[in-house]
Amino acid sequence: MAPILEIRDLRKVYDGGFEALRGVTLDVEEGEILALLGPNGAGKTTLISTVCGITRPSGGAVRVGGHDIGTSFRAARSLIGLVPQDIALEPFEKVWNSVRFSRGLFGKARDDARIEDILRKLSLWDKRDAQIKELSGGMKRRVLIAKALAHDPRLLFLDEPTAGVDVELRKDMWDIVAELKASGVTIILTTHYIEEAEAIADRVGVINGGALMLVEKKARLMARMGQKQIELQLADRPDTLPEALAHHRLEPGPTPDTLIYTYDTKAERTGIRTLLNDLDAAGLVLRDVQTRQSSLEDIFVDLVKGPQP
């Protein structure tokens, strides 16, 4: 099956000369959740805005469901729902009317049952007759999602859905994303919270300086890039390590009686067994052993710290 979103060498240079996108190429398969990770100003929002038609591309091509966003913009945009980063809503309008407006704007015939369904799923049904200005920040975000879903999009963009949102609401948002995925919607979300990508994404893309630095399955990314550490707690750590242990590159741990051994899960030999043997030979007694996998955050920091494209 063709990808629902195909981005080819997408470029964007703003009028001031700022190069926000430097040839981004990306395919997104139907039904997956892709998290675009990157620091502020990396080009995440520009990428979304360009696909959605808010920003004009300077070069490259984008196809949504096989439709070019320039030449068949109607067909392409009909498939897309966008939840923007900032809460932008007409304050005096009622929730119901606002969501109905969005459906109409996308050329879909009025369908009150469908809108009721969406509002109920987002726990907005009780607020349907409330003016938007009366709602809390979290409820407003839900209205934005309801508006984006009003025309039954197949591809949903969530631009930093949990920026400035408290922990509880963030959890709520993740649940909503999981439900949407279950209903078959493809989701692309941007975030600079690594834990968010780690919690809900199938694939993770890292964008920095307007270039996509990598896109990979989350699990594989962590396995490929991940380093593991063993924390060894000793019954009695000597002041100087025995000669026999020098080549193991042990580092002192967080407490005086611990040592850290770092190894690469990709490597053919992890060296764990020889280490344990050598410890034993040196007469050091182990009290406890712990292993730690490096998080996506460590991987991410490694990537964006590297040379800029």
Added chain:
Amino acid sequence: MNWTAIAAIYRFEMARFFRTLMQSFLSPVLSTSLYFVVFGAAIGSRIDEVEGVSYGAFIVPGLIMLSVMTQAISNASFGIYFPKFIGTVYELLSAPINFLEITLGYVGAAATKALFIGVVILGTSSLFVDLIIAHPGAMLAFLVLTCLSFALLGFIIGIWASNFEQLQLVPMMVITPLVFLGGSFYSISMLPPFWQNVTLFNPVVYLISGFRWSFFGMADVPVGMSLLAIGGFTLGCVAVIAWIFKTGWRIRS
């Protein structure tokens, strides 16, 4: 054409109007009554007739035009400026609609509101003076065209404006003087010859003159010229909007 989308924008904009219906209705009634008290009773009693029409009746077309033009501009400019200001414009730009459809929705709603106010003023006026409308069809045509063309102008202003001051600037600095000096409250023939000629450069003169002709059958300039002026003005606004949409000026980065 995405008619559903046009209807959605139109309905959404009209909802704003209906939320403040009393205000929308009362303010033209009040201002018209004030004009009649000041110009009709206080000053008008010293000017009996202008070319055979009582002064009170004579100013009615000008009054309607004054309100219709300013209302059409302010409604349309606010209508498109507000989404830009609060950020909801993203929804318009990402929807499967083109600029023509966006314009039809906003301008249609703004013109409707202005037309409503024009009709309210006409009704209020008829309480103060005896009105005869010689050419009702032409009257309606002039009224509708004025609502539309000035709503188009307002739409352009709303897209151009980058703050609320600019939104007020053009209506206040350009339109109000042009309307006041365009023969709303006097006949051009009452001016000295030199100023009569100067006045002919004011496009609003042609609109008011044509509109007044549809009431009383008399005009400062030939009716054909008036039609030409309003037609040309409408086309000019359409051309500017077409250019805006083509380039994405001030809308799409």
